[in-house]
Amino acid sequence: MMAKILSLGRRAARPLPEVGSTPSDAVFAENKWRLLRARPRAEGLAFQTPVLLVPSLINRHYVLDLTRGKSLTSFLVERGHDVFTVDWGTPGDEDRFLGFDDFADRYLGRAVRRTALLAGSERVHLFGYCLGGTLAAIHAALRPDRIQSLLTLAGPVRFHDEGLLSAWTRSPGFDSQAFVAAFGNAPWPLMQAAFQLLRPTLALSKAVHLWHRAGDPTFVDGFLALERWGNDNVSFPGRAFHEYLERLYREDALARGELRVSGERVDLARVRCPTLAVTFEHDNIVPWKSAAALLDLVGAAERERLHLPGGHVGALVSSAAHKQLWPRLSEFWVKHEGGAARQKTDRGRAAR
Amino acid sequence: MLWDAWKKGFDAWENATAQYLEQWLRSPLVLEPAGHLLTRASQAKAAADRSAAAFWGMLGLPTKRDQERSLHALNQLQSRLMDLEERLSELEPPGRG
Numbered sequence: 001m002m003a004k005i006l007s008l009g010r011r012a013a014r015p016l017p018e019v020g021s022t023p024s025d026a027v028f029a030e031n032k033w034r035l036l037r038a039r040p041r042a043e044g045l046a047f048q049t050p051v052l053l054v055p056s057l058i059n060r061h062y063v064l065d066l067t068r069g070k071s072l073t074s075f076l077v078e079r080g081h082d083v084f085t086v087d088w089g090t091p092g093d094e095d096r097f098l099g100f101d102d103f104a105d106r107y108l109g110r111a112v113r114r115t116a117l118l119a120g121s122e123r124v125h126l127f128g129y130c131l132g133g134t135l136a137a138i139h140a141a142l143r144p145d146r147i148q149s150l151l152t153l154a155g156p157v158r159f160h161d162e163g164l165l166s167a168w169t170r171s172p173g174f175d176s177q178a179f180v181a182a183f184g185n186a187p188w189p190l191m192q193a194a195f196q197l198l199r200p201t202l203a204l205s206k207a208v209h210l211w212h213r214a215g216d217p218t219f220v221d222g223f224l225a226l227e228r229w230g231n232d233n234v235s236f237p238g239r240a241f242h243e244y245l246e247r248l249y250r251e252d253a254l255a256r257g258e259l260r261v262s263g264e265r266v267d268l269a270r271v272r273c274p275t276l277a278v279t280f281e282h283d284n285i286v287p288w289k290s291a292a293a294l295l296d297l298v299g300a301a302e303r304e305r306l307h308l309p310g311g312h313v314g315a316l317v318s319s320a321a322h323k324q325l326w327p328r329l330s331e332f333w334v335k336h337e338g339g340a341a342r343q344k345t346d347r348g349r350a351a352r
Numbered sequence: 353m354l355w356d357a358w359k360k361g362f363d364a365w366e367n368a369t370a371q372y373l374e375q376w377l378r379s380p381l382v383l384e385p386a387g388h389l390l391t392r393a394s395q396a397k398a399a400a401d402r403s404a405a406a407f408w409g410m411l412g413l414p415t416k417r418d419q420e421r422s423l424h425a426l427n428q429l430q431s432r433l434m435d436l437e438e439r440l441s442e443l444e445p446p447g448r449g
Contacts, residue, residue, distance in 0.1 A: 167377075199374075202370075
């Protein structure tokens, strides 16, 4: 017990672990969103087709680059990928008017085109996490020309599921239009409270688990980084929030092929590029069936599903992710590189 | 040893409690009144905001919503300009600019 107290005391004396620290540059900005490009490894890039990471709208992007040893971005850079990330930024009050037309088509379209231009490639590998996966799937269906492959990680597609969020959002007493008219953007403290209510005992459970592993400094650092990210939320732009609840959750319009974005019907069957859907067994935010439904709807000849144990966030940043999940993502992109892989890396490997 | 036994008991309690609470949080008996409450609170806030906006409007001052609309329009304008820039650069012959 004394050792745990001392270990936590020593940890408290040090600064909090750095988050989002993989060196990167903002290569484009529009309204609040930015396009970040990770600096390539010293040996240079191994692959021509860039990877564009799209996070959720309501959480910070740096969950994909959490901290040392828990960074998907850093892992991909080390593998020789050209990694771009969308940072949606913090919406202002005026962004209450932004909807799925803006995020899934206009902004994401610009991010795809800029990524391709800057990387000198015709196409990009599109990756989306959580709601970012939904946006990526919508975009790939609307504008498939520049998408080399689609990879969604816990990206909900069929919203009529057994999850608690689905039950709440479909509750007949709640009027999302009145909510947005009153608040503009959906306030992040309210949304965070809702997420905490998904498992009300979680805070206590986390405290007990922290104490249980207090003697492991690596665990404590990872825990603090994840808590920092989990408490650093942003509000959901009002119109997008309304569309998310009404069109996606209540009408299940994406899965039914009835969603309209920028005046066009979103038909997921138009996604013909290789598609991988990653689902997590114990995901209580996006039930795995909701994310796996993508593969039933896309028109891709090559479609894969990777089902892993773990929860919505933990499975992405756990130590197991380093060994199982991340290498599989990289392998998927390498497999579908389209013959444009830079040969110098292969030569370099052969010479070693 | 004692801690490990306690932890096992805690985990079992936590799991059972979470499942029990989830049943409640999924129940229409909780969801419908909570939904109505949130909707009524939203409507009350919107009415209060409208009254405040009407007051500022009477003084000839722009309301918060006016400012939001103006800023949004500027952002949309910026986006359209970027669209045009992209189209122009696509039309440019290779090797220029």
